Amino acid sequence: MQWTSDTPIEGGLRERRFDADHGAGSVTGVLWTRAGATGRTPLVLVGHGGGSNKLGPNVIEARDAYAAHGVAVAAIDGPLHGDRGPVTDSTQPEYAAMWKRPSFGDGAIVDGMVADWRASLDGLLATGEFLDGAVGYHGLSMGTMFGLPFVVAEPRVVAASLGLCGTGGSSIDRSGIGPRLTADAAKLRVPVLFHFQWDDERFSRAGSLEMFDRFPTNDKRLQSTPGMHADTSPEAKAALVRFLAERLALVHA
Numbered sequence: 001m002q003w004t005s006d007t008p009i010e011g012g013l014r015e016r017r018f019d020a021d022h023g024a025g026s027v028t029g030v031l032w033t034r035a036g037a038t039g040r041t042p043l044v045l046v047g048h049g050g051g052s053n054k055l056g057p058n059v060i061e062a063r064d065a066y067a068a069h070g071v072a073v074a075a076i077d078g079p080l081h082g083d084r085g086p087v088t089d090s091t092q093p094e095y096a097a098m099w100k101r102p103s104f105g106d107g108a109i110v111d112g113m114v115a116d117w118r119a120s121l122d123g124l125l126a127t128g129e130f131l132d133g134a135v136g137y138h139g140l141s142m143g144t145m146f147g148l149p150f151v152v153a154e155p156r157v158v159a160a161s162l163g164l165c166g167t168g169g170s171s172i173d174r175s176g177i178g179p180r181l182t183a184d185a186a187k188l189r190v191p192v193l194f195h196f197q198w199d200d201e202r203f204s205r206a207g208s209l210e211m212f213d214r215f216p217t218n219d220k221r222l223q224s225t226p227g228m229h230a231d232t233s234p235e236a237k238a239a240l241v242r243f244l245a246e247r248l249a250l251v252h253a
Helices: 057-067 093-098 102-106 108-125 142-153 170-175 178-185 205-214 234-251
Strands: 002-009 013-021 026-034 041-047 072-076 130-140 157-163 192-197 220-225
Touching: 013 108, 026 057, 026 108, 041 057, 041 108, 041 142, 041 234, 057 072, 057 130, 057 234, 072 108, 108 130, 108 142, 130 142, 130 234, 142 157, 142 178, 157 234, 170 178, 178 205, 192 205, 192 234, 220 234
Parallel strands: 041 072, 041 130, 130 157, 157 192, 192 220
Antiparallel strands: 002 013, 013 026, 026 072
């Protein structure tokens, strides 16, 4: 992994950008830690939503919330997002085309993002700044579409906050990854808090509940608030952060 910048930013944080190469491609990412921090801390990997990027508003919001709990945060750009391509909105044709690559039948786009996250995590843990066994994943919407397969494939991730996703709905119909998510949901064995919007227009209520029901972990929590896909309340977002921060703290209590 190559570090490309190192900058102090507001809030007493240190921002380091990086490129991670895993042979099949390169991914652009960013790490935020407390400036001048000593000792090792928990780390949360944050997956952004469709049309956003590693510096999107929801990522920055999560970064600041986790920083208040003493947790470092890293994020990477999804395929064709941020520094990796032209997608800035999930309504763009390029976003739809991303899910229709001819090789998708073999899981290429999902497995590619899993490889991106694993290569990034390799480099982050190599710094020696983070606690062993205290890595979490936080991602909603596309952050779960890519994040759920990553979490079930990566034993170093010990807890997750997921949601705004499911096994059915227009976003699943468009992406075609319903079978992949259904299969991966049945492999999730880490503690998880799953959030869905009661009136989500992109992921069906039944599909969200089916995804949660398939999680075999014996430590799973479900929360929902009224409203459409983009209407997640501040209280619900805070609960997702608190759940993961507390689970990572328990690992080394």
